[in-house]
Amino acid sequence: MDSLIIISTGSLVAICGSILGCFLILRKMAMVSDAISHAVLPGIVIAFMLGSDLDSVWMLVGAGLVGVLTTFLIEFFHQKGKLQTDAAIGVTFTWLFAIGVILVTYYAGDAHIDQDCVLYGEIAYTPINPIILKNGTVLGPKALIVLGAVLLIIVLIVSLFYKEFFLTTFDPSFALATGLSASLWHYVLMSLVSVTTVASFESVGAILVVAFLIVPPASAYLLTTRLSHMILLSCCFGVLSAIFGYYLAYAIDGSIAGAMATVAGVIFGVVFAIAKYLEKRRAISNLEQMTLETSK
Amino acid sequence: MNLETLIEFFSLQNPNVRYVVLGSVLLSVSSAIVGCFTFLKKKALLGDVVSHAVLPGICISFMVSGTKDPFLLIIGAFLSGWLSIIILDYIVANSKIKEDTATGLSLSVFFGVGILLLTVIQHSGNAAQSGLDSFLFGKAAALVGKDLLAFSIIASIILIVVYLFYKEFELVCFDQEYARSIGVPVKRIELLLTSITVLAVVTGIQAVGVVLMSAMLITPAAAGKFWTNKLSVMLLLASLFGAFSGIAGAYISYTAPSMPTGPWIVVVLSFIAILSFFFAPEKGILIKLFKQRKIRLQLLEENLLKSFYKIGEINADFTAARSNEELIEIRRFSTAQFKEGLSRLSNQGFIKKTNGTWSLTNDGLQKGMRVVKLHRLWELYLTKYLRIAPDHVHEDADTIEHVITPEIEERLEKLLEYPEADPHSSNIPYN
Numbered sequence: 001m002d003s004l005i006i007i008s009t010g011s012l013v014a015i016c017g018s019i020l021g022c023f024l025i026l027r028k029m030a031m032v033s034d035a036i037s038h039a040v041l042p043g044i045v046i047a048f049m050l051g052s053d054l055d056s057v058w059m060l061v062g063a064g065l066v067g068v069l070t071t072f073l074i075e076f077f078h079q080k081g082k083l084q085t086d087a088a089i090g091v092t093f094t095w096l097f098a099i100g101v102i103l104v105t106y107y108a109g110d111a112h113i114d115q116d117c118v119l120y121g122e123i124a125y126t127p128i129n130p131i132i133l134k135n136g137t138v139l140g141p142k143a144l145i146v147l148g149a150v151l152l153i154i155v156l157i158v159s160l161f162y163k164e165f166f167l168t169t170f171d172p173s174f175a176l177a178t179g180l181s182a183s184l185w186h187y188v189l190m191s192l193v194s195v196t197t198v199a200s201f202e203s204v205g206a207i208l209v210v211a212f213l214i215v216p217p218a219s220a221y222l223l224t225t226r227l228s229h230m231i232l233l234s235c236c237f238g239v240l241s242a243i244f245g246y247y248l249a250y251a252i253d254g255s256i257a258g259a260m261a262t263v264a265g266v267i268f269g270v271v272f273a274i275a276k277y278l279e280k281r282r283a284i285s286n287l288e289q290m291t292l293e294t295s296k
Numbered sequence: 297m298n299l300e301t302l303i304e305f306f307s308l309q310n311p312n313v314r315y316v317v318l319g320s321v322l323l324s325v326s327s328a329i330v331g332c333f334t335f336l337k338k339k340a341l342l343g344d345v346v347s348h349a350v351l352p353g354i355c356i357s358f359m360v361s362g363t364k365d366p367f368l369l370i371i372g373a374f375l376s377g378w379l380s381i382i383i384l385d386y387i388v389a390n391s392k393i394k395e396d397t398a399t400g401l402s403l404s405v406f407f408g409v410g411i412l413l414l415t416v417i418q419h420s421g422n423a424a425q426s427g428l429d430s431f432l433f434g435k436a437a438a439l440v441g442k443d444l445l446a447f448s449i450i451a452s453i454i455l456i457v458v459y460l461f462y463k464e465f466e467l468v469c470f471d472q473e474y475a476r477s478i479g480v481p482v483k484r485i486e487l488l489l490t491s492i493t494v495l496a497v498v499t500g501i502q503a504v505g506v507v508l509m510s511a512m513l514i515t516p517a518a519a520g521k522f523w524t525n526k527l528s529v530m531l532l533l534a535s536l537f538g539a540f541s542g543i544a545g546a547y548i549s550y551t552a553p554s555m556p557t558g559p560w561i562v563v564v565l566s567f568i569a570i571l572s573f574f575f576a577p578e579k580g581i582l583i584k585l586f587k588q589r590k591i592r593l594q595l596l597e598e599n600l601l602k603s604f605y606k607i608g609e610i611n612a613d614f615t616a617a618r619s620n621e622e623l624i625e626i627r628r629f630s631t632a633q634f635k636e637g638l639s640r641l642s643n644q645g646f647i648k649k650t651n652g653t654w655s656l657t658n659d660g661l662q663k664g665m666r667v668v669k670l671h672r673l674w675e676l677y678l679t680k681y682l683r684i685a686p687d688h689v690h691e692d693a694d695t696i697e698h699v700i701t702p703e704i705e706e707r708l709e710k711l712l713e714y715p716e717a718d719p720h721s722s723n724i725p726y727n
Contacts, residue, residue, distance in 0.1 A: 025394075025397045028396050029396070030396040030399070030401075031341055031400055080584070081522075081573045081579075083518060083521075083573070084338055084340070086340040086341045087340040087518045089341065090511065091514055091515050094507065094566070095515075095569075097507050097508065098559040098562035098563045105556050105559075205411075208407075210400055210403070210404045211404035211407075211408050215401050218401050221393065221397075248412075249412070252416055254412045254413070255411045255412055257408070257411065258409070258413075258414075261408020262412050265401075272387070272391065276390065
């Protein structure tokens with residue numbers, strides 16, 4: 001039962017990450033998600049300090065705001081300060097993260113939070129942290145419920161506004177011409193990324209969320225050119241990483257989240273090799289075709 | 297903060313303080329220098345990748361050797377950091393995956409493997425492993441003599457390499473094509489640059505930890521870039537910022553022992569950077585906004601004066617009083633702009649207000665006349681010399697009339713032989 005809960009939690013993170021990650025990769029924003037996942041730290045700490053018991057909904061809202069703030073700062077330094085994007089990202093998130101670490105150290109005694117948990121989480125604790133209603137009904141593991149809700153929100157927003165996301169991703173100038181605001185959808189996407197990060201930071205940690213946001217979509221990107229196929233494939237890779245990662249961690253007694261990221265990396269390696277092989281074979285058959293035609 | 301602690305701190309009598317201060321300064325300066333080059337190559341996030349990617353190397357070298365000897369761990373870290381960059385470059389070169397995605401991919405997978413290995417070591421019950429995770433979060437406040445020795449050796453290596461290959465690095469950062477054409481081995485120089493970046497990161501993360509290491513590389517360089525365009529000055533500024541933050545971080549954690557050194561170094565560094573972004577002369581955000589405002593106001597004022605002049609042309613009476621409605625009719629302004637422009641003009645003595653109406657002063661008349669003259673001269677120039685149709689020249693003249701200098705004005709007049717009228721047969725005024 002526990003293993004089922006852990007694998008489901010991992011899969012939920014993977015599916016949330018895959019859907020958003022595909023857009024991030026296509027918009028060349030992969031590193032902005034890395035920045036957001038680190039920058040939400042001060043937001044999380046402040047939320048911990050304000051409420052003695054962590055109120056999930058407010059945490060998610062707060063995280064969304066911090067994510068938007070991070071995105072805004074990056075854009076601001078880039079556009080007003082003419083600072084190159086990579087440096088704008090680097091300066092912004094390290095600064096916010098440093099403030100977060102200082103807050104964690106300062107309030108270490110008061111809040112139930114430490115650096116290890118933020119950086120690489122512990123998904124193994126998911127089953128022993130259930131939500132229990134006032135009348136005593138056990139709803140189920142908290143991480144699972146929160147992530148489920150987040151997935152629902154993501155699926156709802158992305159499917160309702162698929163056209164908007166699609167257009168602003170592939171053809172920003174056309175989108176602008178039809179009256180869509182590219183920056184609005186940029187910020188919506190980034191808030192969803194922040195919410196996902198916070199929802200999963202307790203289970204997989206801030207840095208491994210990035211593995212789920214980037215690695216499965218990148219693998220899928222190698223195999224297809226259609227966005228809908230890419231999202232589906234990416235979800236499959238993500239879920240596979242969660243399943244095999246769990247058993248890898250179980251076998252060698254290590255961090256489950258770390259193992260899931262490792263498996264995601266292995267899957268990418270295999271897909272990369274297959275894609276290269278296919279490409280080579282296509283090139284050879286093209287060549288053969290050409291020589292056949294010329295010899296006729 | 298009291299004076300006694302300050303003196304005690306800066307006298308460096310306490311060996312512990314000495315280690316922390318010297319260690320932090322060495323690290324900050326060497327990573328700031330390396331960071332300038334990665335920044336200029338637009339690969340600022342390279343440090344981020346390497347700092348996450350060293351973890352598996354550290355774990356494997358611990359698993360193999362069974363000890364926490366800093367030199368052995370550094371070798372392991374160096375190799376895996378280096379490998380992550382090689383893989384990143386390979387993916388970008390051999391697939392359609394873009395650089396940012398490959399960066400995040402390499403970073404997160406290496407870190408995932410690292411976390412997996414680290415937890416395996418921790419669960420193995422090996423007593424020697426405790427403290428291995430200081431690589432994750434840094435332990436600047438707990439530096440000892442042996443660490444300092446390792447830092448000094450590595451910092452010297454970095455400084456010597458940068459000194460020896462300064463010209464080559466500069467060329468590779470600014471103009472690869474040119475570098476290649478004069479026979480600089482670009483690939484090998486890039487490899488060397490990658491190697492010293494990895495070296496700087498590997499030592500640095502022991503002080504500030506994985507995540508904050510990228511700040512040690514990027515932030516001083518980004519701050520320095522706002523003050524200068526010269527590489528040598530940028531390197532100097534970045535190292536100064538680094539050194540200052542190193543000392544400040546060490547001092548803060550000395551006065552408040554619960555405060556971590558590494559994050560404070562980064563916060564001080566970021567503070568310097570953000571101040572630079574806003575207040576640097578020439579490139580700062582504030583000076584740019586100020587310049588934009590100045591231009592906007594100049595346009596507004598000159599356009600208003602032009603309106604006064606044009607109303608005056610109708611009855612050849614330029615200094616009569618005009619109502620707001622009359623002015624708006626000539627050229628539309630937003631209400632706020634209209635009010636702001638009029639009050640600025642009357643403060644400068646170009647117009648004066650009587651009973652709610654405005655009239656041009658003599659200075660205002662001269663200025664308005666000049667703008668109109670430039671507008672019409674330019675229209676004539678465009679139609680006569682560039683053969684542009686008369687109905688297409690107004691927009692362009694509307695922009696250029698504000699920036700023509702007296703020298704160009706004179707040459708235009710001579711070239712066009714002091715014309716009487718513009719392409720629309722409006723009179724060109726001379727004073």
